[in-house]
Amino acid sequence: MSFLEVDDLTVRFGDTVAVDHVGFAVEDTGRLGIIGASGSGKSVTSLAIAGLLSETARVTGSIRLDGQELVGLREREYRELRGSKLSMIFQEPMTALDPTMRVGRQIAEVIALHERRSGKRLTVEAELARVGIRDPQRVGESFPHQLSGGQRQRALIAMAIINRPGLVICDEPTTALDVLVQKQILGLLDEVLTDRAALFVSHDLAVVREVCRHIIVMEHGRIVEQGDVDDVIATPEHEYTARLVAAARGTL
Amino acid sequence: MSLIEIRGGAVTYTRRGVPFVAVRDVDLAVEPGDRVGIVGGSGSGKTTIARLMLGLVRPSAGDVLFRGRSIVTGSPDELRRSASLVFQDPNSSLDPRMRVDRIIAEPLRRRATPVEIEEALASVGLDPQHARRFPHQLSGGQRQRVAIARALVADPKLLVADEPVSALDVLVRGQVLRLIRDEVTSRNLALVMISHDLTVVRELCNRVCVVHDGRIVEAGPVEDVFQRPRDEYTVRLLEATLSL
Numbered sequence: 001m002s003f004l005e006v007d008d009l010t011v012r013f014g015d016t017v018a019v020d021h022v023g024f025a026v027e028d029t030g031r032l033g034i035i036g037a038s039g040s041g042k043s044v045t046s047l048a049i050a051g052l053l054s055e056t057a058r059v060t061g062s063i064r065l066d067g068q069e070l071v072g073l074r075e076r077e078y079r080e081l082r083g084s085k086l087s088m089i090f091q092e093p094m095t096a097l098d099p100t101m102r103v104g105r106q107i108a109e110v111i112a113l114h115e116r117r118s119g120k121r122l123t124v125e126a127e128l129a130r131v132g133i134r135d136p137q138r139v140g141e142s143f144p145h146q147l148s149g150g151q152r153q154r155a156l157i158a159m160a161i162i163n164r165p166g167l168v169i170c171d172e173p174t175t176a177l178d179v180l181v182q183k184q185i186l187g188l189l190d191e192v193l194t195d196r197a198a199l200f201v202s203h204d205l206a207v208v209r210e211v212c213r214h215i216i217v218m219e220h221g222r223i224v225e226q227g228d229v230d231d232v233i234a235t236p237e238h239e240y241t242a243r244l245v246a247a248a249r250g251t252l
Numbered sequence: 253m254s255l256i257e258i259r260g261g262a263v264t265y266t267r268r269g270v271p272f273v274a275v276r277d278v279d280l281a282v283e284p285g286d287r288v289g290i291v292g293g294s295g296s297g298k299t300t301i302a303r304l305m306l307g308l309v310r311p312s313a314g315d316v317l318f319r320g321r322s323i324v325t326g327s328p329d330e331l332r333r334s335a336s337l338v339f340q341d342p343n344s345s346l347d348p349r350m351r352v353d354r355i356i357a358e359p360l361r362r363r364a365t366p367v368e369i370e371e372a373l374a375s376v377g378l379d380p381q382h383a384r385r386f387p388h389q390l391s392g393g394q395r396q397r398v399a400i401a402r403a404l405v406a407d408p409k410l411l412v413a414d415e416p417v418s419a420l421d422v423l424v425r426g427q428v429l430r431l432i433r434d435e436v437t438s439r440n441l442a443l444v445m446i447s448h449d450l451t452v453v454r455e456l457c458n459r460v461c462v463v464h465d466g467r468i469v470e471a472g473p474v475e476d477v478f479q480r481p482r483d484e485y486t487v488r489l490l491e492a493t494l495s496l
Contacts, residue, residue, distance in 0.1 A: 037421050037422055037424075038392070038421035038424075082352075109419075116369060129459065148294070148295070149294060173322065178293040178294045178296070178448040178449070179293070179361045179448055179489060179492040179493050180293050180447070180488060180489065180492045181293070181294065182494075183492040183494075184490075203421065203422040204422065204494075205496060206494035206495055206496050207494060209494075209496070233496055244422065244423070245496060247422045247423055247425060247426050247495050248422070248495075248496050249495065250426075250451035250452070250454075250455060250495070
């Protein structure tokens with residue numbers, strides 16, 4: 001049995017089918033890249049797994065995480081799960097972090113949750129240092145707007161891994177960053193995702209190739225192609241994948 | 253004579269009461285029909301250089317000349333009529349309360365004829381039926397096309413594009429870049445393209461300036477800089493650029 005098993009997942013908003021009978025599996029240390037353009041259903045798929053879709057979404061099919069069925073779970077149960085077994089890293093850390101709260105306090109809240117569960121003592125500074133923040137004390141005392149995009153994303157990654165989740169879902173985690181910071185953050189993610197399962201959602205094949213070996217390509221809510229990332233890039237079978245590859249190569 | 257030239261330009265902002273030099277010692281000339289890329293990381297000063305060039309920020313040192321005349325000591329009016337700007341995010345650069353036809357006609361400072369609007373829409377690949385829509389009724393790519401139509405309607409000589417495709421979907425990016433390239437070529441416009449994405453600059457520009465820490469650390473023909481970078485920062489930027 002795989003750590004994450006998605007089977008026949010369908011997500012509807014009214015009459016619109018955003019995710020259409022999608023299935024895949026990720027092993028406990030596996031990484032899967034989900035590639036697609038805007039509206040392909042890649043983010044809705046990841047939000048469905050994290051239980052973060054709006055109430056208007058109708059989710060059918062099966063999502064099993066470490067053997068536990070997630071479809072139909074109550075919000076209270078999901079909240080428990082999000083703090084322990086799965087976490088998410090979003091594209092824009094500015095909106096994922098609370099702008100009115102110092103970063104250290106936000107991290108301390110997650111730490112408190114962790115300590116209640118594990119009984120282990122952690123410090124904000126050590127958790128920030130673990131994600132490569134050089135002056136953790138100053139960063140901890142700062143509000144999100146006082147930090148650079150890279151520092152904010154590192155803080156968010158710190159929060160995502162404090163509870164040692166089995167699955168981390170990264171949704172376009174480097175899209176808002178410049179190329180130099182992107183490279184650093186991809187290196188950090190590669191490191192922190194070791195020994196856990198990860199879903200890596202992006203429109204950028206070159207970025208996904210940095211962290212994943214296996215990818216699925218989504219269009220109109222369906223998986224249109226899947227396989228080894230280098231094979232898919234070298235010989236895309238689907239016309240849509242070929243267009244994504246051409247776009248990533250930047251040839252006008 | 254250059255179309256626009258920055259000589260020894262510097263810009264100082266005040267941050268929490270403390271002066272902060274955003275760019276310094278900037279020497280940059282853009283000739284008619286030139287296509288110049290300005291690349292650098294976040295906070296490098298590349299957008300400030302563009303703002304300086306357009307007279308949107310006053311230099312704390314140096315001068316900015318449009319067709320040989322200072323826009324710092326003289327009037328920037330002629331420059332304003334000859335230059336236009338396309339921003340990164342069409343969501344915030346288009347007035348949400350205006351319909352597309354009014355948005356496009358803004359730079360003309362008069363009511364545009366239906367034929368002018370139709371031509372402006374056609375030039376960016378949009379149907380005439382888009383004229384009466386509001387920005388929220390368009391996709392991101394369509395909105396950026398409207399922003400480009402607005403930028404071109406008053407027949408500028410210089411187009412400054414600040415990260416024009418960063419907020420767009422990967423498949424739409426190519427379409428919008430092709431549109432910018434084709435319009436710049438057919439109208440013989442000078443283009444200044446600000447981007448952190450070196451691939452974009454390589455596709456569209458003939459010259460490139462690399463900005464780091466508020467200074468131009470390297471400048472030259474695109475292929476020279478990309479194939480034989482001399483500055484350590486340029487090397488790092490090129491190494492960090494992911495490609496297939």
